[in-house]
Amino acid sequence: MRKYIVRRLVQMIIGLFLVASVTFLMFRLLPGDPTASLLDPAFTVEIRETIIERFGLNEPLHIQYINYLQNLVQGDFGRSFYYRRPSVEVLGDKIWNTLILMLSSMIIAYSIGVIGGMILSWKRGSKIEWGGITLGLFLRSAPMFWTGMLLIMLFAFNLGWLPHSGMRTPGYEAATTFAKFFSVDFLRHLLLPMITASLYFLGTPLLIMRNTMLETHGEDYIELSRAKGLSEWRIMILHAGRNALLPVITAGALFLGQALGGQVVVEYVFGWPGLGREIVLSAQRHDYPVAQTAFLFLAFMVMLMNLVADLFYSYLDPRVKLK
Amino acid sequence: MALLDVHDVEVTYRTKEGPLKAAEYVSFQLKKGDSLGLIGESGCGKSTMAKAILRLLPDNGQISGGEILFQEQDLAKLSPKEMRKLRWKELSLVTQSAMNSLNPVYTVGAQIVEAIRTHEAVSKRRAWERAENLFRLVNIEPSHLTNHPHELSGGMKQRAIIAMALCLNPSLVIADEPTTALDVIVQDRILQQIVRIQKEISSSLIYISHDISVIAETCDYVVVMYGGHVMETAPVREFFRHPSHPYSLGMQNAFPNLEDVDSELISIPGYPPDLLNLPPGCRFSPRCPFADSVCQEERPELHFIGTQHGTRCHFPDRAEAFRAQAKLPETWTERPAQGQRGVGA
Numbered sequence: 135m136r137k138y139i140v141r142r143l144v145q146m147i148i149g150l151f152l153v154a155s156v157t158f159l160m161f162r163l164l165p166g167d168p169t170a171s172l173l174d175p176a177f178t179v180e181i182r183e184t185i186i187e188r189f190g191l192n193e194p195l196h197i198q199y200i201n202y203l204q205n206l207v208q209g210d211f212g213r214s215f216y217y218r219r220p221s222v223e224v225l226g227d228k229i230w231n232t233l234i235l236m237l238s239s240m241i242i243a244y245s246i247g248v249i250g251g252m253i254l255s256w257k258r259g260s261k262i263e264w265g266g267i268t269l270g271l272f273l274r275s276a277p278m279f280w281t282g283m284l285l286i287m288l289f290a291f292n293l294g295w296l297p298h299s300g301m302r303t304p305g306y307e308a309a310t311t312f313a314k315f316f317s318v319d320f321l322r323h324l325l326l327p328m329i330t331a332s333l334y335f336l337g338t339p340l341l342i343m344r345n346t347m348l349e350t351h352g353e354d355y356i357e358l359s360r361a362k363g364l365s366e367w368r369i370m371i372l373h374a375g376r377n378a379l380l381p382v383i384t385a386g387a388l389f390l391g392q393a394l395g396g397q398v399v400v401e402y403v404f405g406w407p408g409l410g411r412e413i414v415l416s417a418q419r420h421d422y423p424v425a426q427t428a429f430l431f432l433a434f435m436v437m438l439m440n441l442v443a444d445l446f447y448s449y450l451d452p453r454v455k456l457k
Numbered sequence: 458m459a460l461l462d463v464h465d466v467e468v469t470y471r472t473k474e475g476p477l478k479a480a481e482y483v484s485f486q487l488k489k490g491d492s493l494g495l496i497g498e499s500g501c502g503k504s505t506m507a508k509a510i511l512r513l514l515p516d517n518g519q520i521s522g523g524e525i526l527f528q529e530q531d532l533a534k535l536s537p538k539e540m541r542k543l544r545w546k547e548l549s550l551v552t553q554s555a556m557n558s559l560n561p562v563y564t565v566g567a568q569i570v571e572a573i574r575t576h577e578a579v580s581k582r583r584a585w586e587r588a589e590n591l592f593r594l595v596n597i598e599p600s601h602l603t604n605h606p607h608e609l610s611g612g613m614k615q616r617a618i619i620a621m622a623l624c625l626n627p628s629l630v631i632a633d634e635p636t637t638a639l640d641v642i643v644q645d646r647i648l649q650q651i652v653r654i655q656k657e658i659s660s661s662l663i664y665i666s667h668d669i670s671v672i673a674e675t676c677d678y679v680v681v682m683y684g685g686h687v688m689e690t691a692p693v694r695e696f697f698r699h700p701s702h703p704y705s706l707g708m709q710n711a712f713p714n715l716e717d718v719d720s721e722l723i724s725i726p727g728y729p730p731d732l733l734n735l736p737p738g739c740r741f742s743p744r745c746p747f748a749d750s751v752c753q754e755e756r757p758e759l760h761f762i763g764t765q766h767g768t769r770c771h772f773p774d775r776a777e778a779f780r781a782q783a784k785l786p787e788t789w790t791e792r793p794a795q796g797q798r799g800v801g802a
């Protein structure tokens with residue numbers, strides 16, 4: 135078990151190295167001049183050159199790449215061109231903001247999806263099942279920015295119940311760290327983006343759970359459970375559901391990659407100050423160090439959640455031995 | 458009063474090709490503490506009857522007629538909730554695929570405890586102790602209770618299921634070919650255990666098999682099914698001394714005879730009937746060497762030739778002559794003139 139985790143961590147480091155390399159190249163292939171954001175047109179030529187040198191932008195690409203990796207290994211993620219601060223510092227709080235939004239919507243989507251999928255399969259052939267499948271397919275294919283806009287229009291503009299963007303009302307100062315994330319003001323801001331993201335994430339676990347649950351109907355252990363005189367609820371949740379959960383977790387781990395893209399969109403639509411929004415902004419500003427670091431963080435989160443999903447899977451399925 | 462009185466039960470499956478009657482006019486009785494062997498070729502409706510008694514038919518199947526009187530109440534008429542209370546507490550089932558019937562994600566012990574605690578208000582601890590005793594009874598080391606099913610061998614899983622089937626001292630245990638998936642030596646041991654324990658806790662047993670010799674060893678009564686009908690029913694000694702239905706005769710020919718080791722094995726030519734396309738008269742008539750025109754046209758009743766011995770044949774009085782002729786291989790190889798239908802080429 136310990137060996138397994140160590141091996142997975144090594145794999146993660148290799149994965150992160152690849153992500154770092156790809157994002158490094160990707161941003162440099164983008165059209166546009168990064169020095170534009172760095173340099174004020176009013177600067178003299180000498181000042182320009184010193185600045186460019188300080189950021190290492192005068193070096194050829196492969197030297198820049200090697201420098202970047204060397205710095206990374208030493209824990210230096212580079213300085214933001216735009217904020218003129220270390221990129222880690224720029225992203226510091228934003229990681230938490232992203233995590234809160236992402237985890238809360240995932241948990242909601244998976245809880246509702248799994249329970250909903252169970253019910254759909256138990257009601258097979260009924261109108262409820264038909265409606266549920268249609269809704270699941272619809273949610274999965276509805277673009278997030280579209281659902282987001284609809285919700286903003288309805289709840290923020292027409293009804294005026296909830297704020298349309300941001301994370302806190304301007305001028306609001308939290309007294310404690312706890313209040314920062316658990317105040318009514320914060321939760322009101324969280325609600326719309328969370329619902330949007332949950333709706334988007336909901337389709338996949340709902341449909342997969344229904345499918346794998348259907349397959350359990352014919353299993354011998356379900357027949358035995360009936361013969362034992364267990365109640366339908368107990369059979370559905372503790373026997374069929376417990377087994378059907380396994381493929382949902384696998385699929386969920388794979389789905390995390392897709393969730394990443396969704397996260398970027400939802401943060402952008404709702405002006406949520408997280409990593410995803412920062413990626414978009416810094417890409418527009420040609421602020422490579424911030425964009426690259428944000429990417430690395432997101433990739434790290436996804437890999438970590440993948441590992442957690444695998445550990446959870448082996449916990450749920452006694453037949454799986456991690457080696 | 459019999460513990461179980463199955464009376465003219467009919468089970469219908471809805472299929473794409475129309476309704477399929479997998480059992481029809483099935484009647485038999487079973488007294489407390491007795492064991493009954495249900496035999497017949499594959500597809501004759503044995504498992505269907507087992508599931509009908511427990512009301513565990515699949516969604517497309519239903520009991521479309523008759524009564525299943527168990528402890529004087531009609532199981533076919535009970536509400537799902539009342540039925541649930543009886544299941545396992547009074548009626549337990551060991552299936553053909555019992556080995557795969559354990560839920561892979563729970564320990565075997567947890568699954569036995571679940572069965573006990575569903576029906577009796579006992580503590581987990583107490584239920585676990587009972588599970589340990591049951592494991593000893595079926596010769597499994599009680600420490601295996603903490604294993605998951607994939608950690609046990611096939612024979613152990615089968616015995617674990619048998620232990621589970623006995624955990625509430627049910628009045629009736631139905632064992633549907635409980636040993637087919639196991640090797641012969643294990644089969645035999647398990648069979649002996651089932652019978653020993655069944656006698657010990659004086660529960661009744663319905664033992665389903667297509668192996669006539671197993672039934673001969675284990676059961677007090679025999680019920681022979683063919684194409685969804687009961688063809689013959691008799692106490693076990695009577696059945697082997699005076700088999701009366703031509704199908705029973707054919708079946709006894711097809712298995713090695715313990716008393717007469719030299720006798721030749723003769724199989725019945727042809728195949729069981731297609732239940733969607735049944736012959737109008739006696740269901741065995743297309744394969745029966747003694748069939749007459751009346752056999753093809755009229756469905757025979759179950760005629761009683763002794764108090765407990767019934768045969769669904771138009772000629773119960775000719776049984777003596779049938780028995781003599783059935784011993785001769787040429788009786789079965791020479792096709793009866795009217796027997797083309799259903800006879801394999």
Ligand SMILES: Nc1ncnc2c1ncn2[C@@H]1O[C@H](COP(=O)(O)OP(=O)(O)OP(=O)(O)O)[C@@H](O)[C@H]1O
Pocket residue numbers: 470471472477479497498499500501502503504505506515517518667732
């Ligand atoms: N769910 C079902 N839907 C339609 N037909 C079915 C269904 N289950 C069983 N049958 C049919 O009913 C008949 C009896 O099946 P059953 O399983 O009771 O036979 P069996 O005597 O137990 O045979 P075996 O010895 O192979 O177990 C068969 O012809 C089978 O094809």
Ligand SMILES: [Mg+2]
Pocket residue numbers: 503504505553633
């Ligand atoms: Mg069967």
